[in-house]
Amino acid sequence: MLSLIVFLPAAVAVVLAALPARLPARVFVGTWIAAALADLALIIAAWVRLPAPAAGVGQAGPGGASGFGFEERLPWIPSAGISYHLGVDGLSLPLLAMTGVLFLACAVFALRETRRVKAYVLLFLALQTVCLGLFAALDLILFFLFFDLSIVFMYFVIAGWGHAERARAAALKFFLYTFLGSLALLLGFILLFLAAQPHTFDIVELAAANPLAAGGAYAALTLLAIGVGLAVKTPTVPFHTWLPPAHTEAPATGSAILAGVLLKMGTYGFVRIAMPLLPTSWRQYALVVLIVGVVSVVYGALVALAQTNLKRMIAYTSVNHMGYVLVGVGAAGLVATGDVQARTLATTGALVQMVSHGLITAALFLLAGVLYDRGRSYDFDAWSGLAARTPRFAALFAVAAFASLGLPGFSGFIAEFQIFTGSLPAAPVPVAVAVTGILVTAALFLVALQRIFLGPLRTPDAPGTPRLLADLRPSELVAIAPLLALATLIGLAPRFLLDLVEPAAAAVNTLVAR
Template identity: 45%
Template sequence: MLTVALFAPLLGALVLTATSRWSAFQARFIAASLSAVSLLALVAAWLAFDPAGPLFQHIEEVQWVPSLGMAYRVGVDGIALAVSTMSALLFVAAIVYPFDTKGETRQYYAWLLFLNSVSLGVFLALDLLMFYVCFDLTLVGMYFLIGRWGHGNPQLAAFKFFLYTFAGSLVLLLGIIGLYLSLDSPTFDMRVIIEQQPLAGGGIYASLVFVAMMVGLAIKTPLVPVHTWLPQAHVDAPGPASAILAGVLLKMGTYGMIRLPLAMLGETFARFALPVAVLALVAILYGSLVALGQDNLKRRIAYTSINHMGYTVLGIAVAASLIGGHEEARRLALTGATVEMVAHGLITGSLFLISGSLFQRTGDYAMERYGGLARRAPQLTALTVLAAFASLGMPGLAGFVAEFQVFTGTFAVYPWLAVLGVLGIVVTAALFLDLLRRLFFGALPEHLDDFPDLDRTEISVLGGLALGVVAIGVAPHFLLDLIEASSGLLMGGR
C-alpha cells in the first residue's frame, strides 16, 4: 500500500514528462487521478492500521547496499500515517484547484506530482538516508513551481527559498552522518537506531549531533530566527504551491523533530527541551505580532504559519522533557503537536488556496484594495470565515483540539510558557478578525462590482477541506485514536 502511495504520483510525473501530446484537460486528469490513487492507498493503510499493534506497521523493505545498511524501507506509525494522509489530501486539492498554468499545464502538473511523491517519501521512510534524499528533493520541486509559475519576483523568491533551505539540509546531513558513525553496526534503519539509542549519555558529541539536526529542521519548520525565507516565498508562489509549502513542506521540519531527535536522541533532547520550548514561544508571539502588522494578505497568512508551527514545536519540546511525574502530560503534548500539524495543513492550505482565488480575480494581495465582498461572494466569505475561525482556535474546529492538548500538556510541565503562549492566541484572533473585516465588510470598491463568487470546483475543494476541519473539531476520536497509540509507545520508552 505504501509503495503504491509513494510511486503513483511519480509515475504520473513520468507519464506527463515522456510526451508533449497531452492536452491541458488530459494532463490535469492524469495528475488528479494518480494523486487520488496515492490518497486512497494511504486511506487503506489507515483502515488496516492496528493502534494496539507494534509502533511501525505496513513495513516494506528491499535491500540496496547491505554492507552500508542502506535499503528501501517504508512503514508508518500513527503519527506518520496521520501527517502523510493529510499531505496526500492536500496534494489532491492543490492539483484539482483551478489555476492559470500560463500555457504549460503538462509541466506544472508534472512538478506537482514529483513534489507529491518525494514529500510522501519523507513521511513514509524508515531509512534515514531515504528520509534525507526525499527531504532534499522537495526543494527541487518547489523551486520550479515558485520560479516558473509564481508572480512578483518569483525567481528571486525561489532562489532564496532554495539556497536557505538547502543550507539547512546540509546541516541536517552532518547530524545524520554523526549519528550513523556512532552506531556499532552501520545501518540507516530508523527502527534499529530508535531501539539502540546509540548516543544515550553521549556528552558533547551527542549535543553536536542534536544541534545539527535541530538547526536543519528548524529552518524547514521554520523557527525564529531562521524563518526569513518563508514570507517572500509564500507571497510570490502560486496559490496551490503556497498551500503545499505551508501545509506539507513545513511539516517536514516538525515531523523530522519527532522522528529523529525525539525518537533517536531522547536523552540529549531532554537536556535541550527548555531552550527549544522557549524558542517555540518566541515563534508563537513573534509570528502572531508580525502577522498583525501585515497589509499583504498572503504575507499575513505566511506569518501565522510561523506562529502555528511554534505551537507544534512547543508540544514536541514538552514531550521531550524528562521532568518527573508528567508522563501523561508529555504524551498529551505530543499528540497535540501532531494534531496541530494535520489541522494547520488543512486550515492554512485552505487559506492559501483562497488567497490564490482572490489574486486570480483581482491580481492583488493588498487588503486595502478589498472590502464588502460578503455581498458579492457569500460562499467565498463563508469558507474564509470558517478557515479563519479554525486558525484562531475556535472550539468545535480542528485548531482548538490541537492547541488545547498542546497547552494542557505544557501547563503541567512549563506553566509559565503556557501562560505566555496564550497571548499568541489572543493576537491570532485579532489578526484574523481584522483580516475578515478588511476583506468582506464595509463598502464594496467600484473595481469589485463584477467580482465573481467561487465556482463549483473551488467550492468542492474548499468544502472538502472544511469538512475535515469540522470533523476533527467535532469528533476527533478517529484521529486521536491513531495518534495517541504511537505517542504512548514513543513516550513509553523514555
C-alpha cells in the same frame, strides 16, 4: 503497498511526460486528479488495515522488533548501512493522509491553470511522491533524499509559476536557505551513523540501540545539527525569513503545499528522529526547544498582525502555528520522567496541530489565490465590501479564519488545548506567554475579515466603479470546502484521529524517557 502509494504519482508523471504538451490542459490535470484520488484511496485502505500493535508501538522495542505497519525493507547500499526501508504508524499515517488530501485539493484547484500545464502537473506529481516518501521513510538517508528533492521541486514551482521576477528571487532564497538546513541535517545523520555499533542509518535500529544514551558534547552536537536542519524547514524563529517571500510570490497551489506539507517535514522530523534517537540530549535541551516555540508563537502572531498583505499575513501565522508544535514536543521532553498523561497530551497535540495546520492553512492560501485571481492584489487596502458580492468566498474565508484562530469546534482547538494542557505542568510561565498568541491570532483574523469583507465595495482595478466580481467557481469550491469540512470533523469528532495518534505518541515518549 507503501511503495505503490509513494511512487504512483511518479509513475503517472512518467506516462504524462511521453504525451505532447499541445494536448488540452484538462488531459494533464484530469489525470493528476485521477492519480491523486487513487493514491488517497490507497492511503485510506492502509489506515483501515493498519494493525493495532503497529499503531500503538511505532518504534522499535527494546528487543529491536519493529512496530510499523506495511513495512518494506530491501538492501540499497549495504556497505554504508543504507536500506530502502518504508513503514507507517500513528505518527506518519495521518500526515500521509493529509498529504493525499492536500494534493487532491490542489489538483482540483489546478483546473483553472493555463500556463505550461504539462510541466506544472509533472512537477506536482514528482513533489507528491517525495512528500509521501518522506513520511514513510524509515532510513535516515532515504529521509534525507526525499527531504532534499522536495526543495528542488518546490523551487521550480515557485520560480516557474510565481509572480514574475520577484518569484525567482524568492525561490532562490528559499532554495539556498533550506538547502543549507538540509546540509546541517545530513551532518547530524552522519554523526548518528558513526555513533552506532554496527554503523547504520536505519531509524528502527537506531531507536532500539540508542547509541548516544550517555549524552555529552558529541550527542549535543548531533542534536544541534539535526535541530537546525529541521528548524529551517519548519521554520522557527530565527530561521523563518525565507518563508514570507516564498509564500507571497508562489502560486496558490505552491503555497498550499509548502505550508500544508513541506513545513511538516521539519516538525515530523523532530518527533520521528530527534526525540526517539537522541532521548538524553532531548531531555537536556527540551527547555530550549520549548522557549524557541514560545518565541515563534508570539513573534509570528505579532508580525502577522502588522502585515498589509493577506498572503504575508497567512505566511506569518504558519510561524505562529508551528511554534505550538515545538511547545508541545519541548514540554514532552521536560516532563519525560514525570506525568505520563501530560507528556502524551503534549505530543499528541503537536501531531494533531500538524494535521490541523495543514488543512486550514492550505485552505487559506487557496482562498488567497482566488482573491489574487480576481484582482491581482493581496493588499488589504485594495479590497473591501466583498461579503455582499461573493458570499460563498466570504463564508469559506470566515470559516477558515475562525478555524485558524483555534475556535472550539475546529481541529485547531483540539490541538492547542492538548498542547497547553500537557505543557503547563512542565513550564507554566512560558506556556502562559504562548497562550497570548491565540489572542493576537484572533485579532489579526478579525481585522482581515473586517477590511476585506465589510464596508463599501472596493476592488483594485476599478476605484469608485466596482466591477462585478465572480464568486467561487465550482472547481475552487470543490477544492477548498472539503479541507474545512475535515478540519470541522476533527474538531467535533476527533476520536478517529486520536485513536491512531495517542498510542504512537505515548510510544515516542517512552523512548524519550529511557
